[in-house]
Every structure is written in C-alpha cells, then in structure tokens.
Amino acid sequence: MRYNQPVSKGTITLLWSITVSAFAVGGLVGALIAIPMVNKLGRKATMLLNNIFAITAALLMALANLAGVPEMILVGRFIMGIDSGIGLSTLPMYINEISPKHIRGSLGQVTAIFICLGVFTGQILGLPQIFGRESVWPFLFGFILLPALIQLMILPFLPESPRYLLLEKQDRNRAEKAFRAILGKKDVSQEIKEALEETRKQRNMRLVTVLELLNTRSVKWQIITVIVTMASYQLCGINAIWFYTKNIFTEAGIPPENIPYITLSTGSIEIVASIIASLFIEKLGRRILLIGGFGLMALFFGILTISLTFQHYAYWVPYVSILCILAIIASFCIGPGGIPFVLVGELFQQTQRPAAFMIAGSVNWISNFTVGLVFPLIQEGLDNYCFLVFAALCLVGAMYEYFILPETKNKSFIEINQSFAKINKIPTTVKETRNDLSEARSYEDTAGSSVLTVQHNEMELENIEKTHSF
Secondary structure (H helix, E strand, C coil): CCCCCCCCHHHHHHHHHHHHHHHHHHHHHHHHHHHHHHHHHCHHHHHHHHHHHHHHHHHHHHHHHHHCCCHHHHHHHHHHHHHHHHHHHHHHHHHHHHCCHHHHHHHHCHHHHHHHHHHHHHHHHCCCCCCCCCCCCHHHHHCCHHHHHHHHHHHHHCCCCHHHHHHHCCCHHHHHHHHHHHHCCCCCHHHHHHHHHHHHHCCCCCCCCHHHHHCCHHHHHHHHHHHHHHHHHHHCCHHHHHHHHHHHHHHCCCCHHHHHHHHHHHHHHHHHHHHHHHHHHHHHCHHHHHHHHHHHHHHHHHHHHHHHHCCCCCCCHHHHHHHHHHHHHHHHHHCCCCHHHHHHHHCCCCCCHHHHHHHHHHHHHHHHHHHHHHHHHHHHHHHHHHHHHHHHHHHHHHHHHHHHCCCCCCCCHHHHHHHCCCCCCCCHHHHHHHHHHHHHHHCCCCCCHHHHHHHHHHHHHHHHHHHCCC
16 A cells, blocks of 8 residues: 555565565575685684674564565565575584584584474464564564574684684694584594595595586585485475465364464474484484485375365364374474485585585575475465375485485595495596595605606596596
C-alpha cells in the first residue's frame, strides 16, 4: 500500500520467493569471497571480519518494519547469506586444521551441532510468548546480533590455525605457540614434524587456484566426491521436510496453536542426533555414517510416501508420518548433516584446501538455491509422491559413498591422499618419483648437488605423467 495501491497475490508471492532465494545467492557470494579472505588474512581474522556482515544484516532486518522499508529485509537476507557462506567455508577449515587426527571427525561435527542449536534456538524464540507475535517479530532478526557480539569478544583470544601459520606463512614460532595453546602441552615437535611432512610430500607450497585444482589429476576423484557429497547434502530432501512439517502435524489432528511447540521436537532430534554422531564418528568412521544416513533417509522417505498416500484410511496413519519426519531428520543429522564439511578438509592437502572449500561452498549454495526453486514445482506436480524423488537422490548418494569413498578416520592427510591413488590411476612410479623429488627438495639448502637432482626428478615426473595422461 506504499503507493495507495493494493499488492496483488502474484506480486506478494514473487517478492517472497526473491526474499527467500536471496539468502542462497548471498551464500554463494560468501563462499566465493571466503577463500581470498582466508588466504590473505588467515582463518581467525576472516571469521572476525565476517561478523560485520552478521551485524549489518541483523540491523537491516530488525529495523525494516520501523523504517517502513520492507526491501531492507531482502537486502538483509542477502548479506546474512554472505555471512553464512563465509562462515561455512572458514569455520570447518579452521576446525579441521587445529584438530588432532584422532578426534578430527568429532570436532568437525561441531559445525553441525551449532547449526542445529541455532535452528532450535530460532524455534524457541519464534514461539508466540516470545517473538512469535506480529508486534515484536523484528526483534527475532535482531537476536542475530548476540552470537556475533559474543564471537567478537571471544575469538581474539583464540589462536590462529597453526598449519596456516607454518605451511602458508612459514612462521614456525607462531605455529609452535598456536599448537601449544590448542593442545595444552609444551612439546609440539611431533605436530610440527607431521605438518612439515605434508609440505615435503607436495611439489610446491604455492596455493593452487580452483582451475588448477580442477586440472590436477591426482585429486580428480576427491573433487568428484566433494561435489557429489555436498550436492547430496542439499538435494537429499531435508528442506522439503521442513516445508511439509506443519501440514503433516495438522493432518495428525494437532491443534494449530500447539504446532509451534510440537515442532520443537524436530529441533531437539537434530541436536541429539548430531551429538550422537560426534560421539561415534571416530569409532564407526565417516563412511558408514554417510552411507547409513543416506540409506535410512531413503527408507523413511519411502514409508512417508505410503503414509501420506493412505493418511485418511485410519486415524493412526498421520502419526506414522510424524515418526517418519523425526526419523528422516535424525538420519540426516547422524551422517549427511555434518560429515560433508569434515570430508572437504580431509581429502585435500594444505595448498589445495582453500580452493576445495570454494568448490564445496559453491556446490552447496547452488544446490540450496536449486531446491528452493524446483521443489515447489515438484511438489505441485507429484504431490505426496515428491518424496520418492528425494529417496532416489539419497540412494544415489549412499551408493556413491559405498563404491568410491575410502575411510578417512585416524588417517593423516598424506595417507588419505594415497587412498585415492588407485582410483585416480596414479602409477606407483609417479608416487615414488614424487617421494624422491620431495626428499631432494628437503636437502636443497644444504647440498648444491641436490638442485640437479630436483631438476632431474621434475623432468622425469613430467614425462611419466604425460605418458599416463587422460
């Protein structure tokens, strides 16, 4: 009514769709700019600066109603997307690099756990007794300020990634201090040695670009694995479940005024399942949790389709649908909900990791946008049978992980890279020559003759790789 003209229903739907999709578009932008930031500023400084986006977005959305400018919500969601895109690229990378390998998976699940805590907190704050009323809903957006301010106060006291300091900045003193602060011990020589071992296994320490990584034959299947896993993470149907939850609860006969409280059960299930995954990921491994998570989601999507089809045949059938929803959410959080972020950091070495996270982040947000765009069309065309599409996608994800993904628990980055050597069809001669090359480089500063050895081995390696090219 800004121009004394009523807004048509079609215009409202269009504006709503644009506002919803703005978050995913912002996420893609954030994923693209995160990597130059972490390369230039480091992991810690990037996360600190990222709070500027969160604070700006919170203020725009919280004050939109007061200012009478609804477009501020659209802009705010876009900026909030940028914040999320940067955060989901930087935080998993930081956690991966500071974690000892025997608990790397458990700590990697922290990202998923706090995402679930955020969802649950939003559900609580959205209750009618808090911010779920028309008169106070802008304060729900303003609540985003709180975690941003907490991070601004706490993060400066945390160390920078020691692997970043050692391998990218060549600052051994600061790296040792960071390792000591993280591990709580004085002797970190073993950790420094393991990190330097990764350096010796790489042909150079220059950070590779996305194009260079895509053209690197030795990580071909690691890249494919990241793309498939991140796409499956978004396309598995978990967002569709949130879309359907209210309708299914209504069909079960739950009074509309009680649905917000019943919905809290979904957030609780997410948190519990994520914590369980963090406790068992180092015992069961990443592979079995991913396969099991996708497999169980496919199973319960099938049951959900049947229960929705026959929900009017008996009073208890809608309750089966509710159980299926909770089971799908739990299955998602046990495996697909957090492990993809762990894998991105594990499958690539230090110089390749930033580019790998840019690829993963791009796939994640493009897939997120695609689901938001396509799902309403699928739902309109297939009705209750739309979940069979997601069941099929979950099965594809499970089968891929079963046949391609090796187990990565308790393995160093070098060991994980070697696990892919066979499927990448990297001949033993190439691997051996690379080892010789790295060993020669390690003595380059102390023996002049080793320079000739390096040059000879480089030429030999290039000839071998040309012989075994695609």
